[in-house]
Amino acid sequence: MMMMRLEEAIKQKEFKDPYNKLVVNLLYTHSYLVTAQNSLFKPYDLSPEQYNVLRILRGQNGKPLTVSSIQDRMLNKMSNASRLVEKLKTKELVQRVECPKDRRQVDVSITEKGNQVLSELEKQVSDFNHLIINLSEADVNQLNVLLDKLRG
Amino acid sequence: MMMMRLEEAIKQKEFKDPYNKLVVNLLYTHSYLVTAQNSLFKPYDLSPEQYNVLRILRGQNGKPLTVSSIQDRMLNKMSNASRLVEKLKTKELVQRVECPKDRRQVDVSITEKGNQVLSELEKQVSDFNHLIINLSEADVNQLNVLLDKLRG
DNA sequence: TGTTTTTAAATGTATATACATTAAATTCAC
DNA sequence: GTGAATTTAATGTATATACATTTAAAAACA
Numbered sequence: 001m002m003m004m005r006l007e008e009a010i011k012q013k014e015f016k017d018p019y020n021k022l023v024v025n026l027l028y029t030h031s032y033l034v035t036a037q038n039s040l041f042k043p044y045d046l047s048p049e050q051y052n053v054l055r056i057l058r059g060q061n062g063k064p065l066t067v068s069s070i071q072d073r074m075l076n077k078m079s080n081a082s083r084l085v086e087k088l089k090t091k092e093l094v095q096r097v098e099c100p101k102d103r104r105q106v107d108v109s110i111t112e113k114g115n116q117v118l119s120e121l122e123k124q125v126s127d128f129n130h131l132i133i134n135l136s137e138a139d140v141n142q143l144n145v146l147l148d149k150l151r152g
Numbered sequence: 153m154m155m156m157r158l159e160e161a162i163k164q165k166e167f168k169d170p171y172n173k174l175v176v177n178l179l180y181t182h183s184y185l186v187t188a189q190n191s192l193f194k195p196y197d198l199s200p201e202q203y204n205v206l207r208i209l210r211g212q213n214g215k216p217l218t219v220s221s222i223q224d225r226m227l228n229k230m231s232n233a234s235r236l237v238e239k240l241k242t243k244e245l246v247q248r249v250e251c252p253k254d255r256r257q258v259d260v261s262i263t264e265k266g267n268q269v270l271s272e273l274e275k276q277v278s279d280f281n282h283l284i285i286n287l288s289e290a291d292v293n294q295l296n297v298l299l300d301k302l303r304g
Numbered sequence: 305t306g307t308t309t310t311t312a313a314a315t316g317t318a319t320a321t322a323c324a325t326t327a328a329a330t331t332c333a334c
Numbered sequence: 335g336t337g338a339a340t341t342t343a344a345t346g347t348a349t350a351t352a353c354a355t356t357t358a359a360a361a362a363c364a
Contacts, residue, residue, distance in 0.1 A: 004300075004303070004304075005300045006296075006299070006300055009303075010224075010225045010226075010227065011224065011225050012208075012211065012225070013211075016278060017278070018289060018292040018293050018296055019278075019281045019282050019285050019289075019292055020277075020278060020281050021296055022281075022285060022292050022295055022296055022299075023185060023189075023281050023285070024204075024227065025295075025296055025299045025300070026178070026181060026182060026185055026299070027182065027185070027186075027200070027204075027227040027228075028227045029178060029299045029302060029303060030178060030179065030182040031227055031228040031229060031230070032303050033175060033178055033179070034179075035229065035230060035352090037175075038352075038353095047319080047320075048179070049320085052176075052179075056164075059164065059165075066342080066343090067342075067343060067344090068341090068342060068343080072162075072163065073162045073163050073164070074162075075162065075176065075179040075180045075183055076179070076183040076320095076321075077183060077187065078183070078187060078321060078322055078323075079320070079321060079322085080320080080321075080322085080323095080344095081343090082342095082343055082344055082345085083320085083344085083345090084320090086344090087319090102329075102330070102341095102342080103328080103329060103330090103342095104328065104329045104330070104341065104342040104343065105329095105341095105342060105343080106342085106343070125172075126168060126169070126171075126172060129171045129172050129174075129175050130171050133171050133174060133175070133302055134301060134302055134303065134304040135298065135301060135302050137170060137171075139298055139301065140170040140171055140174050141170050142294075142298065143174055143177075143295070143298045143299075143302070144158070144170055144173055144174055144177055146287065146291055146294065146295045146298070147158070147174075147177045147178070147181045147295075148156075148157045148158055148177070149286060149287060149291065150181060150285055150286055150287050150295070151156070151161075151181060151184050151286065152156075152286040187322090190322075190323095199349080199350075201350085218312080218313090219312075219313060219314090220311090220312060220313075228350095228351075230351060230352055230353075231350070231351060231352085232314095232350080232351075232352085232353095233313090234312095234313055234314055234315085235314085235315090235350085236350090238314090239349090254311095254312080254359075254360070255358080255359060255360085256311065256312040256313065256358065256359045256360070257311095257312060257313080257359095258312085258313070
């Protein structure tokens with residue numbers, strides 16, 4: 001994990017302009033992050049997005065969410081919430097109940113086992129995030145502001 | 153593409169700390185970018201990473217690169233350069249020649265057709281990058297600095 | 305020289321992503 | 335109320351990702 005400017009990391013001499021560099025920089029930084037995260041989650045047989053869905057469900061404090069509400073809250077809007085929930089159910093980390101008010105919908109909630117796995121992981125994930133992000137808190141805050149603005 | 157802070161976009165009230173928010177913010181922003189890029193590249197039957205590999209090869213000014221050198225320069229270090237090159241070859245955008253000095257290696261270079269597709273796309277991609285990044289040039293530069301530092 | 309180790313690329317496999325399509329239930333229009 | 339339109343999940347399919355394994359060639363070394 002040695003320090004490298006993007007240009008050295010991907011051996012590209014220069015970019016057309018800073019906007020084009022930024023797109024590449026975001027793609028590259030994402031890969032850096034996800035590769036690291038995968039190795040953290042692997043022993044628990046979870047993907048980063050599966051972990052995220054567990055966090056979403058726990059944030060409901062017991063209230064279930066439908067599959068489409070989960071989709072809305074997921075980080076990757078194109079991923080398939082239905083199949084992801086199926087995977088989590090197989091691991092007994094969530095439960096699925098047909099919604100009585102609208103039988104098209106399915107109420108999904110986290111199980112006790114899901115909560116256990118989550119709390120076991122949480123501290124590790126947090127420490128890990130601090131570890132892989134080589135920035136001061138002020139820089140992190142500024143990065144958050146800029147990313148929110150970027151998508152505006 | 154309306155402006156939304158991360159918290160509203162994924163309907164999460166708060167984060168444990170700014171580092172944890174940043175990880176989520178990077179994942180979410182990446183998805184925003186890639187979803188947009190996919191729609192741009194789709195009519196050309198290219199994925200963003202395939203486009204990137206074409207750019208890498210063109211940057212060589214005719215000199216070929218081996219598959220593993222391409223892998224090194226790719227944005228996602230875990231993707232499979234061998235199969236990606238195979239896809240590009242099928243589309244006749246690159247050519248593969250067994251390296252005479254070392255028969256394990258394969259020299260890959262961009263074809264005339266590949267160069268044509270690339271120059272056709274280039275202006276569009278650049279305009280598109282400016283369009284989806286809602287930041288001033290000063291902000292973009294700062295974001296680039298922070299991302300490079302993040303991975304340090 | 306012959307054997308072992310290392311390297312480069314290809315291949316295998318499970319899962320994830322990016323859609324399009326389908327099936328069932330509900331809502332809307334009339 | 336009936337039929338059309340819409341919504342929700344699930345399913346189908348092609349490709350991409352994240353590895354592990356294999357195959358072949360080259361390098362290292364005894």
